[in-house]
Amino acid sequence: MPMLTHSGLWYALDEIARRNDLTPSGLARLAGLDSTALNKSKRVTSEGRLRWPSTESVAKILQVTGTSLEMFSALAADHSPRPNPSIVTAAPFITQVFLQEQARQGGPKDIQEMDQWDHIAFPVPHGQFVYILEVSGNTLEPYYSDGDLLAIAPEAPLRRGDRVLFASQDGRIGARKLVRKTLESYEFRGLMPGDNPLIMAEQELLWVHRIVWVSQ
DNA sequence: TAGAGACATCTGAGTACACG
DNA sequence: CGTGTACTCAGATGTCTCTA
Numbered sequence: 001m002p003m004l005t006h007s008g009l010w011y012a013l014d015e016i017a018r019r020n021d022l023t024p025s026g027l028a029r030l031a032g033l034d035s036t037a038l039n040k041s042k043r044v045t046s047e048g049r050l051r052w053p054s055t056e057s058v059a060k061i062l063q064v065t066g067t068s069l070e071m072f073s074a075l076a077a078d079h080s081p082r083p084n085p086s087i088v089t090a091a092p093f094i095t096q097v098f099l100q101e102q103a104r105q106g107g108p109k110d111i112q113e114m115d116q117w118d119h120i121a122f123p124v125p126h127g128q129f130v131y132i133l134e135v136s137g138n139t140l141e142p143y144y145s146d147g148d149l150l151a152i153a154p155e156a157p158l159r160r161g162d163r164v165l166f167a168s169q170d171g172r173i174g175a176r177k178l179v180r181k182t183l184e185s186y187e188f189r190g191l192m193p194g195d196n197p198l199i200m201a202e203q204e205l206l207w208v209h210r211i212v213w214v215s216q
Numbered sequence: 217t218a219g220a221g222a223c224a225t226c227t228g229a230g231t232a233c234a235c236g
Numbered sequence: 237c238g239t240g241t242a243c244t245c246a247g248a249t250g251t252c253t254c255t256a
Contacts, residue, residue, distance in 0.1 A: 033250080034252080036217095037249090037250065039217095039219060040218075042219090052249085053249080053250095054227095054248090223250105224249105224252090225249085225250075226247105226248085226249075227249090229245095229246090230244085230245095230246105231243085232241105232242085233241085234239105234241080236237105
């Protein structure tokens with residue numbers, strides 16, 4: 001169960017502003033709050049104590065932007081810290097368009113062998129190989145939007161509740177939460193409560209990789 | 217538009233007390 | 237003894253104002 005963290009909550013509010021083409025000040029005004037209510041300076045006191053927006057303020061922001069509580073929770077959870085992160089200085093950096101093209105061609109099965117892409121720095125669990133996927137288009141919405149970066153650990157063991165990225169034999173790329181895996185199939189759910197389950201046979205899938213980090 | 221300080225207002229924990 | 241209510245007050249959040 002993801003925790004609602006201070007950074008995650010403020011990240012979610014910033015993301016809601018960004019997705020509505022607003023600055024934090026603009027979002028605050030739109031919600032009927034003081035324009036400085038979402039200032040960076042109002043998030044931590046001069047003594048270093050974390051400040052949290054009231055539930056009333058959050059409710060107003062969700063209402064005026066038409067953002068569901070589920071979406072807000074998902075945004076905040078996406079920014080929750082992973083346990084024992086370490087800084088990986090380099091990882092293959094590929095686009096969703098490229099990944100989809102590879103999936104249509106029946107691959108790639110072993111992304112770790114790819115090394116001709118850009119590299120960036122980001123935090124991931126220690127010692128795991130990862131690659132960075134830049135989301136393009138709207139095929140992963142509402143979970144991930146154009147320009148989001150996902151760190152994918154293709155060799156990480158899959159566990160119940162993991163967020164995963166998968167490629168189907170017909171070239172589709174999808175993001176879901178893994179509910180269970182049997183010998184013959186995978187059962188997924190959407191990242192939002194109430195999303196319909198998705199059951200895919202093992203032979204329908206090219207690969208299923210664990211999402212270990214998200215930067216939006 | 218954002219940052220920062222001062223101040224107003226609100227919230228909730230703690231406490232005391234009454235009542236069944 | 238358990239529960240409900242009223243009160244106090246420290247701390248937290250929101251607003252105002254000024255500056256950059």
